[in-house]
Amino acid sequence: MRILLIFLMVFCTSLSAEEPRVPTSTTEIALSFAPLVRQAAPAVVNIYASRVVQASSPFQGDPIFGDFFREFGQARPRVQNSLGSGVILSADGIVVSNYHVVGQATDIRVVLNDRREFSASVLLGDEESDLAILRIDGGEGMPHLDLRDSDTVEVGELALAIGNPFGVGQTVSSGIVSGLARSGTATGNARGYFIQTDAPINPGNSGGALIDMAGRLIGVNTSILTRSGGSNGIGFAIPSALVAQFVDQARAGKTGFGRPWAGIGGQPVDAQLSESLGLIVPGGIVISDLHEQSPFRAAGFDVGDVVLAVDSQPVNTPPEMIYRMSVRGIGATAQVTRARDGVSETLPVQMIAPPEVPARDLHILAKGEVLPGLQVVNINPAVIAEFGLPLTADGVVVQDPGPYAARAGLRAGDILRAVNGDDVESADQIAPALERAAPRIAIEAQRGAQRVLLRFRV
DSSP: OHHHHHHHHHHHHHHHHSOOOOOOSHHHHHHOSHHHHHHHGGGEEEEEEEEEEEOOOTTTTOTTTTTTTTTSSOOOEEEEEEEEEEEEOSTTOEEEEOHHHHTTOSEEEEEOTTSOEEEEEEEEEETTTTEEEEEETTOOSOOOOOBOOGGGOOTTOEEEEEEOGGGSOOEEEEEEEEEEEEESOOOSSOOSEEEEEOSOOOTTOTTOEEEOTTSOEEEEEEEEOOSSSSOOSOEEEEEHHHHHHHHHHHHTTOSBOOOOOOOEEEEEOOHHHHHHHTOSSOOSEEEEEEOTTOHHHHHTOOTTOEEEEETTEEOOSHHHHHHHHHHHOTTOEEEEEEEETTEEEEEEEEOOOOOOOSOOOOEEOOTTSSSTTOEEEEOOHHHHHHHTOOTTOOSEEEEEOHHHHHHHTOOTTOEEEEETTEEOOSGGGHHHHHHHHTTEEEEEEEETTEEEEEEEEO
């Protein structure tokens, strides 16, 4: 015991005499996380965002009382505030945070650990991934964190979560990486693939850093699973590999995240399905649908093939595959491993944006036409991806119903099939078809898996 005390005294004395540094051994880690936090904390910032929203009548959109109480109350703008965290990734002030913290904000303030304040603007945001890239106005010589390739992270590694929970100020919590390839489990806007950690994450931690023991960013804290609203030790972080792709696109001048299009539909392979497919171990995604313009079809894939891996990384759910494709980026070539008749092979697949073929040909019905304000487009792969339509969808889709068509019951995403019994196959047919049908109109539309018939008089 006396020898141990002497060792600790000598070790602590040597640490105090040297410059602060990151722990390099398990012995140092056991003593303190302080040197690591001292290095990483200045790059984690608090973000205060606000936006002006227009208050509306509580009866707005109500099919029964909407018209009766149209003038009820005065619509007054109000300021909506949000609080979160962010991570500085470069000396020139590039910051990553969550979309739900800064998305659609009209005023963003970034507060550093040393209490300096800066205004910031969003360069690129994506609600589906729940990520946003910001730039600090006038940022120079900023403290920042390096990115670590999240594919090298292993379950069981120590990790620290740094953020601003509940607005109490910057806080650090420790834990381990509890799981990888978590998909379909996170709450909020984020969808896809996550790193799971038991480091406590609470409201306000969103957008904060999940770092490894070398002070490198491995993920951006985004959400938790909870029943009470507090941390239960099941938190999720967006992997740094996806963050790197966001930064690259933001620096390239993109304002929205470009996600490669697969053009396939599929389902995970379970134990029962694996036997019929000739697989020894369950895994991968069996292709059940394949668009004619899909890059997978062009590479030689077909319905019934099983996608096992993308760039040697196994994929077991559709969100995992889309994540792997997103990390690769549009314009790149991914090496995709498939199984067919029990034989595995790897094929190159081009990562492409969803094609705009045929042209969407936007038509907006003008004032004086039937249903003015109605916006319709031709369906193509880009429209399918935008509205989440089935891969087999074709024809014409409602982009915006406008005030009159919305009152009649049309919604954005409805596929128009016929007007008064006349088939509709292209966007330029809508206005003439409505003109011929007036004043008594019957519109047949497809809404998800349902067919709807809307009858009204104009």
